[in-house]
Amino acid sequence: MTVNLLDYDLEGLTLYCERLGEKRFRATQLFRWIHQRGASKFDDMTDLARSLREKLSASAQVKPLDILSQHISSDGTIKWLFDVGNGDAVEAVFIPEKDRGTLCISSQAGCAVGCRFCSTGHQGFSRNLRAGEIISQLWFAEHFLRSHLKQCDRVISNVVMMGMGEPLQNYSELVPALRVMLDDHGYGLSRRRVTVSTSGVVPMMDRLALDCPVALAVSLHAPNDELRSNLVPLNRKYPIEELLAACNRYLAHAPRDFITFEYCMLDGVNDQVEHANQLVSLIRQHASGRVWCKFNLIPFNPFPASGLLRSPIEQVNVFAKILSDAGIVTTVRKTRGDDIDAACGQLAGDVQDRTRVQSRIARQRTIMLTPIPPTAKPNLEK
Template identity: 75%
Template sequence: MVNLLEFDLEALTAFCERLGEKRFRAVQLFRWIHQRGCTSFDDMSDLAKSLRDKLKGVACVRAMDVVSQHESADGTIKWLFDVGGGNVIESVFIPEDDRGTLCLSTQAGCAMGCRFCSTGHQGFSRNLTTGEIIGQLWFAEHFLRKHLKRDERVISNTVMMGMGEPLQNYAALVPALKMMLDDHAYGLSRRRVTVSTSGLVKKLELLGQDCPVALAVSLHAPNNALRDYLVPLNIKHPLEELMPACVNYLAHAPRDFITFEYCMLDGVNDSDAQAHELVQLVKHYGHSVSWCKFNLIPFNPFPASGLHRSKPERVLAFAKVLSEAGITTTVRKTRGDDIDAACGQLAGDVVDRTRVTIRIARQRSAELNAGLATDAKI
């Protein structure tokens, strides 16, 4: 059985043509799947019965099993999905007054090994498929409509900031991004779809050509020596390669700035001197400071890191240096840390959690998916 969540509209059109159907049938099918969250071909009422019968014999619409769901006191929701082979991934919905953001995973585990990220400490298992990436959005959007009793779209923004390095899974990522942007599916603006990368320069160049969306770059240090330690990929792609690639991406980007993510680590990268060094770095490669903004991220400690969160007054002093230099700077508000859903916490003790939790959560998964299927029929 072919899982139709794997197909963007171009691929779904080719699939329908192989079944002897015209392009408009693919568009209808695409809308049923993504806009209405429908899993039953019998319920797709404007498709010819002959096509529905064909589809039932060769295809399905199937998201991953939901192992667990946790809701934070601040409204953040985290889902744990079973992707088979003893692997699980996590997705996080972050509600705000003016938007609803879904943080998606692109890999099971991560191979980047950033010192401050608990996901990286668990190691790398495998890339997700396109269907597993978009399936997180498909499930979350249609679950939330029922959960929040809303008919209109709930998720307005997506960020590829969950488990994994998105650009290391480029072949599966791009079709998923195209589905997020497609007006027949989720219809998100390119400005509201963000890919976060630790600095895979060659793939960054490709993204600018193939599917330019908003870009966030995990910087975390003002010089190569410190970044080599915090973000080991810097040894292969140092700042002399990364920064020009970021500037060049602006020619394709839907926004006129690149976001630099900077995890604030006590006594490691948070001094005023390092803030001034960042200002000079930005000026050197951009000839001004208007081409980027900084997002200062409170570190979420975990035992294996040996690192500590910068004190609030130190973060504010660091931000002041950047702001007074003319750099747009924000301090990220920590969300969902009471359910281990905050930035850098998506690790989940995968092996132990999978052994125990998958076994006891099948009924909850069935209830969630049954509720979603019921909602799709309304």
């Protein structure tokens, strides 16, 4: 059976090469060709022995996801739609800023959590992505952007697992993908610059702290269990006190000394002064005399099925000031990619019944906005 080498972290690729009768250092060479240089054809890997290239051609491939469409926003944000087969598609979004380039990656086709304010959740859940399908989004985006921006240096400095899906419900495939991102022979990203966002899968938070501690963002969205259970159904299984205790445990292993709490601002629902004061009280109860978290207030991106509205900016500012005055580091997220539905919570595109996804993909194939040039293969070493 032909294997896809994008599914392997360096340890897995080393074991594969050993099964072929090759020395361990060949795996490192191969890993660099795939991830640092963006090579997908074994004949292009010129410093590998011909005998190894022949073995690889007979039993393996480097097969990235097919691209269905690419949309470029007026603010420079780029959204890609990837075909993952059987009528399913996932999206990744690149967000350029002066001091960094951030790629938002999907971990599942759809999402089973069903948060009220997230259009992706209203799409429904189809399946988990394999490790190679997760890393393929980074593989394509990095090497496309080098060609698109005409540079050989690394373009993507930050990766956030905040696309479609709940990453910690796809744990066994998430961790190998994270290890490829962090590996110096792969993308060489710092643990501080790779963030996993979770709605609060407490047991997997504890496992991630031990297996592959990266930066952690937690979708909080409410200061009490009654409201959070209404907005984030997973709260019924892992209530706020349990979640915050897990956050404190995670800090002992985290590359940063704080957890980021994401808080989607919903008009008249969770954005009142009383909610801000409840949050201050909640955070202080778990502070133990230290600054241990920061808040990222997220403007809601309305969609018809939600029945929710975006909080007025004046109310957001009042809310943020209460948190800041209490000594809690608070930022208001700037919306990006609104014109291409790439903003937070919009990664499902048009919300549709699962039976109609195939027709959506067929339609996407016909509206490619920007031709995608061949993947760049600069001669780049870490």
